Amino acid sequence: MNRPMCRTVSDAVHVLDAIVGYDNNDPQATRSASKYIPHGGYSQFLKPNGLKGKRLGIVRDLFFQFSDKLVKHTSEQNLQTLRQNGAVLVDNLEIANLNTILDYILRGELTALLAEFKISLNDYLRELVASPVRSLAAVIAFNKKFSDVEKIKEFGQDLFLASEATNGIGDLEKKALRNLTKLTRNGFEKLMEQNKLDAIVTAGANVASVLAIGGFPGITVPAAYDRKGVPIGICFGGLKGFEPRLIEIAYAFEQATKTNEELNEVMDRWIRTMLKRLEDFSRNEFEKLMKEHELNVIITPSSRFFPILAIGGYPGITVPAGYGSDGMPFGIRIGGLKGTEPALSLSLLKQDMLSRKLQRFAGHLLLVVMFITKVNYSNSDRCLSRLQLWKFGKVDLACSSQ
Known part of the structure; x- marks a missing residue:
């Protein structure tokens, strides 16, 4: 199931209520999980006294080691808060084979992930109504062709390549899955059952790996701040079906x-x-530019222009403009100041001409327009005569011929 990220536990629980349930498009994953959904939903477990009587296991090894003394002190205070609110703490517990579990290569998760990723991604891409990319192999080829845009040099695609080299779920993958099951059974599940715990408690979210390999639920709540003001979380994790307890806690x-x-x-x-x-x-740059040049609309081929419109609540619309040499569709974006919707609509009437003669758009519009061309950071001297909006590109003015 998906995991909501929200500002409060209450918000997260209400989102969880909305997204859980059986999914016909993913029956294998959601059928077994659906049986744990409580009648009446999860919001009923938002109880201020939810810590009372809960048995919480404290796993300190690797999870409560801080270089910041302030964070360490605050974390200990948080454990005291749990006690003061009725929780029973079972301290200094250890999860068997924890170092192996936290290493995704040693535990075998990478082997299973690579095979399952290719299968799942190919299934998803094949179901898309309209897409030139239909497989992981096509994604890899796309990334190679547009390596500069996709920043392959910086990020690479080694995992994609390794996944593409797999051939389904074979003996190696099955062995890896069995190992994950064994680690889960002899580690986290055994710890929870032997100590009759409602949840384990760790600082931070590193325990997510322990929970993930067994499909167990977990929730992280802000609990402290370091000296730079960065929040440090406290994580509560439990067995399958323990969501109600975790929400209460x-x-x-x-x-x-x-x-x-x-x-x-x-x-x-x-x-x-x-x-x-x-x-x-918005006021000192965009609006000033529009008014100084008496522009009706702005036209740009880049979707990166949308944030400029969004921050001021300005209207904008995308018009289909054609296809690239690789068959990928592209469009142009038209935007203006508040109240310029009629001008945007007029632009739409000309979209066929824009699609055929995009490079000559200025002569076809009954508007004065501005066109943002490809980014050129080297021409800093020219920025005196052209406005460079947040480095989205240099700006040229193009006037209507009518």
Whole structure:
């Protein structure tokens, strides 16, 4: 199942309620998981006293090792908060073969992942209604052809290549899957059952690997901040079907610490600052440019122009413009100031001409337009006569011939 990422536990739980359930497009994965969904949904487990009586296992090895003394001290305070709110802590537990579990090569997950990724991606791409890319092999070829744009030099595609070299689920992959099952059974499951735990507790989210190989649920809640203001999470993980318990634990911890309220205040201040910057940019750059040159609309072949429109709430629309030599469709984007929707609509009437004669668009529009060409950072001296919007490209003016 997917995992929502939200500002509060309550928000995450309500999103979870909306996305869980059986999926006809993925019956194998969702059929077994659906039996764990409680009648009435998950929001009923948002209880402020949810920590009372819960048995929580503390796994310190590899998960409670901090170089920052402040974070270490705060983490210990969080454990004390769990106790004060009724939880029973079973401390200093160890998960068998933890080093192997945390190494995705040693545990065999990479072997299984490479084979399953190719199978699943090919199935998905084949089902697309309209796409020139229909397989992992085609994705690899696309990345090679457009290596500069896809930044292959920086990021590579070694995993894609390794996955493409696989031939389905064979003996090697089955052995890897059996090893994952064995590690899960003798490690996390055994720890939970022997100690009769409702959840394990770790600092940070590194325990996600332990949970993932067995398909176990987990939830991370902000619990502390380092000296730079970066939040540190506390993670609660449990066995299959333990989502209700984890929600009770996480929600009660969140309510007891109020750490999330502090985080929200930080985020609110950051958002207000960013909105002010965006507002200033809209007023001092984009709106000023449009008014100075008496422009009706702006036309650009790049989708990177959309953020410029979005930050000011300006209207914009994409018009089909043709196909590249590789068969990939491309479009042009038309945008303007607030209230210029009629001008945008007029532009749409000319979209056939734009598709046929994109390079001569200025002579076909009953508008004064601006065209943003390919990025050219080297021509910094020319920026005196051309506005460079957030380095999205140099700007040339093109006037209507009518």
